[in-house]
Amino acid sequence: MKVISVVNTKGGTGKSTIAVNIAAVLAEKGKKVMLFDMDEKQKSSMDFCRIRAGDKTLPKIMAGTLLPELLVEDIRDYDNFDYVVIDAGAGDNGQARAAVLCSEHGMLLIPVQPSTFDSWAAEDTLSMLRDCQRRFIGSFDKNYILMSRQPTNRNMNILKDADESFRSKCEKYHVRMMESVIHERTAFRESVGEGMGVSEYAKKKPSAKKAAADMENLVEEILGILEEE
Numbered sequence: 001m002k003v004i005s006v007v008n009t010k011g012g013t014g015k016s017t018i019a020v021n022i023a024a025v026l027a028e029k030g031k032k033v034m035l036f037d038m039d040e041k042q043k044s045s046m047d048f049c050r051i052r053a054g055d056k057t058l059p060k061i062m063a064g065t066l067l068p069e070l071l072v073e074d075i076r077d078y079d080n081f082d083y084v085v086i087d088a089g090a091g092d093n094g095q096a097r098a099a100v101l102c103s104e105h106g107m108l109l110i111p112v113q114p115s116t117f118d119s120w121a122a123e124d125t126l127s128m129l130r131d132c133q134r135r136f137i138g139s140f141d142k143n144y145i146l147m148s149r150q151p152t153n154r155n156m157n158i159l160k161d162a163d164e165s166f167r168s169k170c171e172k173y174h175v176r177m178m179e180s181v182i183h184e185r186t187a188f189r190e191s192v193g194e195g196m197g198v199s200e201y202a203k204k205k206p207s208a209k210k211a212a213a214d215m216e217n218l219v220e221e222i223l224g225i226l227e228e229e
């Protein structure tokens with residue numbers, strides 16, 4: 001079993017969108033997937049799975065939630081799953097920290113938006129990660145920043161500035177940048193309401209193909225990282 005924890009203390013960076021889509025691509029690949037929704041306010045991932053369960057043609061994703069301490073204690077009980085995806089809510093709280101601690105069994109993904117506010121806010125998540133690394137024994141060494149909701153207009157100066165800013169944070173906190181990027185695309189919003197990942201949605205809506213390609217590239221990169229020793 002490998003864990004993929006999706007964490008950012010800042011709200012709205014695309015954590016739930018990315019978590020449910022990773023789960024959907026893995027399920028499509030025939031993998032047994034458990035999705036933990038650790039957001040105590042909005043249960044976005046749980047709602048997604050509830051809608052999804054209504055369409056029996058879609059490969060199953062198990063969804064649930066646990067108290068943070070139970071998640072950390074019991075994560076090994078989910079060894080019968082191929083992958084456990086954890087969607088942490090916003091804020092530096094027990095849920096987010098539990099997701100960071102569980103990433104010891106896989107990797108941590110920090111979705112960020114290419115903006116100055118998000119770059120400043122990333123310090124908060126990265127400091128939380130550093131704090132967890134200092135307090136707990138474990139190999140929290142697969143930590144990655146992922147560009148999320150990136151505008152498709154590549155000529156924007158903000159993209160270059162954000163990239164530089166996040167790269168310098170990566171050096172400071174010894175985390176890496178994912179090569180894959182998730183763009184801002186309508187299909188990510190539309191597909192959720194149908195309980196589908198964008199790759200599933202693209203089968204009936206060809207306009208979702210670019211979003212599907214973003215997601216498939218991301219999952220390929222994740223699988224490569226998780227296979228590294």
Ligand SMILES: Nc1ncnc2c1ncn2[C@@H]1O[C@H](COP(=O)(O)OP(=O)(O)OP(=O)(O)O)[C@@H](O)[C@H]1O
Nearest residue numbers: 011012013014015016017090149183184185188189
């Ligand atoms: N790549 C994307 N393209 C288009 N819309 C997106 C994308 N990612 C997220 N969104 C939209 O942005 C909003 C916030 O996304 P999401 O709920 O996934 O973020 P979050 O980090 O989980 O938020 P929270 O911190 O509140 O849990 C949602 O309306 C979602 O549909």
Ligand SMILES: [Mg+2]
Nearest residue numbers: 015016039044
């Ligand atoms: Mg969310």
